[in-house]
Amino acid sequence: xxxxxxxxxxxxxxxxxxxxxxxxxxxxxxxxxxxxxxxxxxxxxxxxxxxxxxxxxxxxxxxxxxxxxxxxxxxxxxxxxxxxxxxxxxxxxxxxxxxxxxxxxxxxxxxxxxxxxxxxxxxxxxxxxxxxxxxxxxxxxxxxxxxxxxxxxxxxxxxxxxxxxxxxxxxxx
Numbered sequence: 680x681x682x683x684x685x686x687x688x689x690x691x692x693x694x695x696x697x698x699x700x701x702x703x704x705x706x707x708x709x710x711x712x713x714x715x716x717x718x719x720x721x722x723x724x725x726x727x728x729x730x731x732x733x734x735x736x737x738x739x740x741x742x743x744x745x746x747x748x749x750x751x752x753x754x755x756x757x758x759x760x761x762x763x764x765x766x767x768x769x770x771x772x773x774x775x776x777x778x779x780x781x782x783x784x785x786x787x788x789x790x791x792x793x794x795x796x797x798x799x800x801x802x803x804x805x806x807x808x809x810x811x812x813x814x815x816x817x818x819x820x821x822x823x824x825x826x827x828x829x830x831x832x833x834x835x836x837x838x839x840x841x842x843x844x845x846x847x848x849x850x851x852x
Contacts, residue, residue, distance in 0.1 A: 723846075725764040725779035725827065732777060732842050733766060736835065740769045741777070755780070755794050759787035768833075774802060774812040775833035779843070782826045791828050795821060802832070 726743070733741060744752065744765045752765060762781035768774065780791055799819055806812040820831040820840035824847040831839040 725762040725781050728779045728827065728829070728843065728846065729764040729766055729777055731846070732831075732839050735842050736839055738766070738775070738777075738833075740773065741766045741775055742769055753778070753794055753798050756787070756790045759783055759790050772809070772812075773833075774806050774809075774816050776802075776831070777833075777839060778830045780828045782828065785826065788823060788828065792821065795828070795830050799832075 729743065732738075744767060746763070749755075749763050749765055752767070753763075755763065759782065760780045761783050763778070765776065765778040767776045778795070782788055782791065799816060803813060803816045806816060815833050815836065818836065820829075820836040822829045822840045822843055824844055827843075827847075829840060829843040831843075833839075
């Protein structure tokens with residue numbers, strides 16, 4: 680009898696695990712969209728967003744920072760973003776920079792915007808002897824869409840911001 684009871688308990692445990700797995704899968708699919716569909720622009724990584732903008736703008740002499748180097752440029756509050764991608768100029772005489780952050784929730788938008796403002800202020804001090812670069816920094820572009828925050832410094836920064844926003848407009852059509 681003890682052997683039959685152990686088998687029954689094992690069967691019930693396996694059945695419960697299977698049911699939990701099925702319910703979890705249904706939940707994940709319902710939250711993230713229907714299975715089998717291609718991912719939308721709103722779900723692409725910040726690295727992909729920045730790469731597309733770099734390509735479309737034809738930016739040269741700009742490279743993506745390694746994730747470990749981001750904190751040396753931006754003081755982003757802990758747990759406020761789930762992804763970050765920053766491209767900076769290869770030359771220290773250029774202020775050119777683009778950054779994209781995926782927010783960990785809409786409640787973090789203002790904190791990330793404040794971090795960007797502090798970064799801009801520090802960067803402006805570093806380029807105070809260069810009128811052209813200082814002008815680019817003062818006229819930086821800052822845009823948000825669907826839980827992403829995008830910043831651009833440089834010539835035609837407004838066009839980079841438009842490309843960023845257009846990525847999300849295409850999704851809504």
